[in-house]
Amino acid sequence: MADSLRLPKYSIGVGDRFAHQAKAQLQACIQGAQAGVEVIPVWNKSNREHNIIGSEPSETRCAADRAIAELKWSKPYFLDADHINLNTVERFLKPCDFFTIDVADLIGKPADPSKVNDFVKRHSELTGTIEIPGIERSFESDHAFVHKVANKYLAAIEEAGRIYRHIEQRKGTGNFIAEVSMDETDSPQTSAELLIILAAIADDRIPIQTIAPKFTGRFNKGVDYVGDVNKFSEEFANDIAVIGHAVERYGLASNLKLSVHSGSDKFSIYDPIHRALRRFDAGVHLKTAGTTWLEELIGLAEAGGAGLALAKEIYREALSHCDELTVPYASVIDIERASLPSPDAVNTWSSEHFTSAIRHDQANPAYNSSMRQLLHVGFKVAAKLGPRYLQLLRETEPVIAKNVTGNLFDRHIRPVFLGSASGTPALS
Ligand SMILES: [Zn+2]
Secondary structure (H helix, E strand, O other): OOOOOOOOOEEEEEOOOOOOOHHHHHHHHHHHHHHOOOOEEEEEEEHHHHHHHOOOHHHHHHHHHHHHHHOOOOOOOEEEEEEEOOOOOHHHOOOOOEEEEEOHHHOOOOOOHHHHHHHHHHOHHHOEEEOOOOOOOOEEEOHHHHHHHHHHHHHHHHHHHHHHHHHHHHHOOOOOEEEEEOOOOOOOOOHHHHHHHHHHHHHOOOOOOEEEOOOOOEOOOOOOOEOOHHHHHHHHHHHHHHHHHHHHHHOOOOOOEEEEOOOOOOHHHHHHHHHHHHHHOOOEEEEOOOHHHHHHHHHHHHHOHHHHHHHHHHHHHHHHOHHHHHHHHHHHOOOOHHHOOOHHHHHOOOHHHHHHHHOOOOOOOOOOHHHHHHHHOOHHHHHHHOHHHHHHHHHOHHHHHHHHHHHHHHHHHHHHHHOOOOOOOOOO
């Protein structure tokens, strides 16, 4: 279909927990365009975040549309129903045009044996030596391996198909972008597994434009990547090669690309990502989230006065509800309790001391990753403050906006899409 929605090559998912930063976020994309790279904004907010804040997806739509109009953004933009399933998708159907179909819970659920057998029979090309352009070492695969992988993923992919068709029925073919996410699971998918997964997705006729595998290493909330950067680099490049191969072989969408979840603040892998994108002339969707909420807090603290006082109050509350706040995120945060300063000590801090502790500058000796992670999951505290928090957001808007835009542009768009200052050429 000629006018089906199509996700451009480079896109950045931005989360806006309190729906006050859409303009500042869009400004970062405008700076990207001025610097020579077109990065499309996608506002993402999961059902869980909406539940914690007590907000509705339609409010995210209003905030995004307003920013687009005010800043006269004429390129595409999207609204992502992040990590939805059949139970949660309903309220996202109208306002959203991008759906991240989350089937991670079904990974490993044994599939119908006859379907697994059919899959293996249908895909004899997946056994033996598999040569993929762009991957140096060919994959060795056999019948048992394909059978095992199919058995592990087919039930999840079938469910993705059900969810996709449910959305399609309601929104109409071509009126939304579909992503399948498999990141919220225990073990990473290898590139060979990804190939089998893509074959199954093509069989099921799910026209995904992005796929979010789980990569090797830890993608903790709000902090840098933890893991073997070399291993990640190889895997990321191989995944891109596999996608290129699968697009040709199975007729998947020609703009299909990787989606990197919890992609914010992963500074040590941005250069490898940038290099791989250049090498393959490939696109990527970098999904960020809580990094903007932390910039709100940094902006409040930087503003001083009532803003700083509120930032301190939020920290005190977050610390006293530490378990309750951190348990739901236990697998994606690493907080050292002993490194968390006492609220009384924090009370004596200046604006600069507070912002240095939580701004993501690892070179700053005052940077405290435990405090940053606790506050990252502490947005529930601000949500409880309700109008008092929102009022201060409005009063300190210029200083917050500067932090939100600067964080997205300097620390995310620049290294991923434009390349580091060390002279890596920009993507085009
Ligand atoms: Zn995710």
